């Protein structure tokens with residue numbers, strides 16, 4: 310049988326780390342094939358080899374039975390494969406039309422022709438986006454559609470989707486799946502990377518599992534028991550998270566009254582007590598992320614103010630909020646989360662630099678010891694505290710951001726999509742770490758698109774069009790919460 314895509318016996322090393330150890334994947338023509346594995350298992354490394362961005366140290370890649378093009382021949386790669394990454398590759402300061410066609414222009418740019426061709430292309434792939442919009446103004450969903458259209462326009466019949474749903478809400482995920490099914494009917498072959506195994510069952514026909522740099526399983530999805538898939542990934546029996554019972558204390562650690570931010574949320578009030586986890590749920594346009602960012606000091610509200618741990622830090626001043634005792638996991642770890650060139654230890658211990666050493670100097674030994682503790686607790690896969698965070702896999706970088714939020718024993722925690730990009734088992738470590746902090750007396754706000762994350766909450770505030778419409782106590786079913794989130798039942 311000739312496969313559409315084959316990566317065979319691939320070896321890839323980065324210094325002392327072996328990212329791929331004779332691993333591979335074979336994808337049949339027209340199928341949607343999932344690639345799953347724990348954080349750091351080697352998935353992104355395989356993507357970089359399948360897209361011709363890195364040369365393997367061993368093994369081979371073939372498309373339709375023929376050897377892959379030379380690395381330097383970018384056009385040949387673009388005709389064979391395209392990847393839609395979780396992190397955008399489009400240029401925000403350019404329009405959609407420019408993003409679609411600029412690289413393909415000769416020396417002279419025919420602007421009018423370029424816009425017309427972009428409009429045609431968007432129409433062909435039924436992407437409802439104005440070609441003259443600035444790409445930076447697109448939402449995640451629209452941006453992904455533009456990237457898929459761009460990929461197809463190069464003639465690629467193989468598309469890699471690398472965690473495409475990590476930043477989409479429920480209805481947007483359904484729309485993406487509808488589009489993927491249509492592409493499959495047109496004969497497009499896809500590789501789908503996700504930490505959401507229910508999505509694998511919904512959209513894929515086969516699945517390959519990587520564990521510790523090796524390919525440990527390839528099977529049809531139909532008939533594969535969920536527990537068997539999880540144990541192939543983790544090497545142990547299936548894991549489940551039990552939210553812990555607790556009684557919130559009396560101290561208010563986060564308080565907001567009459568908070569409004571134009572276009573995001575309106576006249577919101579909430580209190581979070583020590584020993585309490587409060588969830589914020591809602592669709593992408595509900596205002597939940599904007600509200601959480603305001604509670605963490607990242608945004609300045611038009612009206613109202615935020616009290617943290619009894620003080621009123623200046624709004625819009627994140628360091629002042631951190632100094633007041635807040636720990637914060639931002640939505641976009643690439644922008645606000647970490648400094649890639651600094652080590653795991655340096656990134657994780659930024660908030661305690663004051664405490665670790667006198668006169669602003671930090672003893673490297675103490676920094677490393679503190680970081681080593683967090684690496685163990687949060688199950689961060691790294692060569693050690695001195696490795697730059699930029700070298701870690703996506704999920705492990707997210708855990709470093711988490712470590713930084715927890716390192717100074719915060720009194721209040723605001724975490725946005727805390728488990729985005731994190732594998733099934735690591736999720737338990739992160740949710741457990743939030744519950745640990747709360748048991749030590751913190752109060753937490755958890756914003757998430759994932760219902761599983763919200764299960765640790767004592768109550769969930771559901772937002773709809775910028776307002777809190779319901780305060781749902783623990784014990785909800787998925788169906789009940791989703792109905793309120795989508796405004797079906799209020």
Ligand SMILES: Nc1ncnc2c1ncn2[C@@H]1O[C@H](COP(=O)(O)OP(=O)(O)OP(=O)(O)O)[C@@H](O)[C@H]1O
Nearest residue numbers: 323328348349350351352353354700701702703704
């Ligand atoms: N440029 C690099 N330098 C050093 N090590 C690297 C580099 N890129 C990847 N690695 C290492 O290779 C291993 C595999 O990483 P990879 O990003 O492929 O994992 P992944 O399966 O995609 O994980 P995730 O689910 O977290 O995205 C990790 O241990 C990572 O730290």
